[in-house]
Amino acid sequence: MTEDRQPNKITSQDRRQNLGALLQEFGQTRLALENELAKVVVGQKDAIRQIFAAIFTRGHCLLEGVPGLAKTLTVSTIAKILGVEYRRIQFTPDLTPSDITGTTVLEEDADRKRSFRFVEGPVFTNILLADEINRTPPKTQSALLQAMQEREVTVGNTTYRLPDPFLVVATQNPIDQEGTYPLPEAQLDRFMFNVKIDYPTLEEEEKILAATTRGDFTEPAKLLNPKILLGMQKLVSSVAVSQYVVQYATALVRATRPTDASAPEFVRDLVDWGAGPRAGQYLINGGKAFAAMDGRFSVSIEDVKAAAIPVLRKRVGANFQAQAEGMTTDKIVRKLLETVKTPTIEKYAK
Numbered sequence: 001m002t003e004d005r006q007p008n009k010i011t012s013q014d015r016r017q018n019l020g021a022l023l024q025e026f027g028q029t030r031l032a033l034e035n036e037l038a039k040v041v042v043g044q045k046d047a048i049r050q051i052f053a054a055i056f057t058r059g060h061c062l063l064e065g066v067p068g069l070a071k072t073l074t075v076s077t078i079a080k081i082l083g084v085e086y087r088r089i090q091f092t093p094d095l096t097p098s099d100i101t102g103t104t105v106l107e108e109d110a111d112r113k114r115s116f117r118f119v120e121g122p123v124f125t126n127i128l129l130a131d132e133i134n135r136t137p138p139k140t141q142s143a144l145l146q147a148m149q150e151r152e153v154t155v156g157n158t159t160y161r162l163p164d165p166f167l168v169v170a171t172q173n174p175i176d177q178e179g180t181y182p183l184p185e186a187q188l189d190r191f192m193f194n195v196k197i198d199y200p201t202l203e204e205e206e207k208i209l210a211a212t213t214r215g216d217f218t219e220p221a222k223l224l225n226p227k228i229l230l231g232m233q234k235l236v237s238s239v240a241v242s243q244y245v246v247q248y249a250t251a252l253v254r255a256t257r258p259t260d261a262s263a264p265e266f267v268r269d270l271v272d273w274g275a276g277p278r279a280g281q282y283l284i285n286g287g288k289a290f291a292a293m294d295g296r297f298s299v300s301i302e303d304v305k306a307a308a309i310p311v312l313r314k315r316v317g318a319n320f321q322a323q324a325e326g327m328t329t330d331k332i333v334r335k336l337l338e339t340v341k342t343p344t345i346e347k348y349a350k
Contacts, residue, residue, distance in 0.1 A: 020297055023292055023297050026232060030052065032223060034048060036081050041074050042207050043200045044069075044198075047195050047198075051169070051193075052293065054167070054193050056293070057236055057286065058167060058233055059192025060192055062133075062171075063170065063195050065196065066199075069199070072088070075169045076088070076129070079126070079127045081222065082126075083224045083225040084224075085127070085226075087125040087127075088129040089122050092136060093137065095140050098121065099140075100140070101123055102118060102120045102160075105117055118160070123143075126166060127169060128169070129169050130169070131171050133183065134183055135181070137181050141183060147162060163226075170191070188315070189278055192311065193282075193286070193311060194313050196313075236289055239291050241287070242299070245284070246284065248343055250280055252304070253274070253283065253312075255339070256316050257275070264335075267336070269321060271332065273317040275312055276315070283304050286306070286307030287303035287304045308333055316333065
């Protein structure tokens with residue numbers, strides 16, 4: 001028997017078929033998760049899709065919306081459906097870093113021997129909800145920086161690993177600025193997506209009012225567990241990304257920088273600073289998630305475009321001229337999506 005006919009040999013075509021089958025199952029699981037969430041949370045389909053995309057790529061989310069739009073309810077319900085540990089921290093001006101990370105305490109046993117013991121803070125969980133994160137000073141906000149980037153916490157001379165999976169979902173109210181502390185750019189850059197939670201439609205609001213005033217409540221079912229979620233995250237990371245898509249994501253990010261030669265004229269006029277390389281990583285990872293959620297095993301340009309606004313809206317610094325002209329960062333990014341050309345595939349380039 002020749003080597004090509006050995007029954008245990010797995011070909012690239014077999015791997016592709018196996019991956020395709022896994023991604024089809026992934027897409028069905030995603031639909032089941034969204035349907036279960038819809039029993040509790042009405043509407044917000046785009047925001048929910050973006051939150052799931054971040055979860056499947058180990059990314060952190062910053063949710064923005066006025067009070068009463070079910071931001072906290074959405075996150076807590078997602079945690080229940082995923083079957084992972086969930087904790088919430090209400091950020092206030094008097095919150096300290098140790099209230100988040102934990103602290104070392106001195107204990108005395110029955111023999112009166114004293115020893116130090118580290119008491120874990122609420123950051124030691126799978127999904128951490130940082131509610132109204134901009135209501136605490138920068139010193140306390142910075143307690144999350146190491147956790148979000150390295151997924152570990154250093155207290156004193158000891159570094160502790162956080163559970164896996166781990167991600168932060170933070171909320172903030174965009175209209176109430178009294179008694180708030182704007183997030184530093186370094187911390188904003190660690191959030192994969194900035195998700196806008198908008199008002200519900202007329203039909204959705206009528207459904208919300210009817211259900212909540214009657215006391216209707218459906219307990220969401222637990223569909224996954226941390227081990228399955230880790231497997232799904234690993235599957236998403238294996239989604240193929242062509243050099244063609246990488247070139248487009250790179251061009252899009254570089255076009256946001258007013259000092260770059262490729263920046264359009266309106267970016268040079270309306271933008272003070274643009275996105276860094278981490279934005280490109282998030283564009284591609286977001287594209288992987290959107291492709292996997294649709295059951296596809298390769299990222300398209302449209303997947304990158306779908307991730308562009310939530311990724312770039314906090315990474316493009318609009319100047320006073322942009323504000324005077326009513327050009328928000330969302331409008332600037334949309335204009336960039338219309339302006340930046342897709343790269344030419346070599347075999348067709350003539």
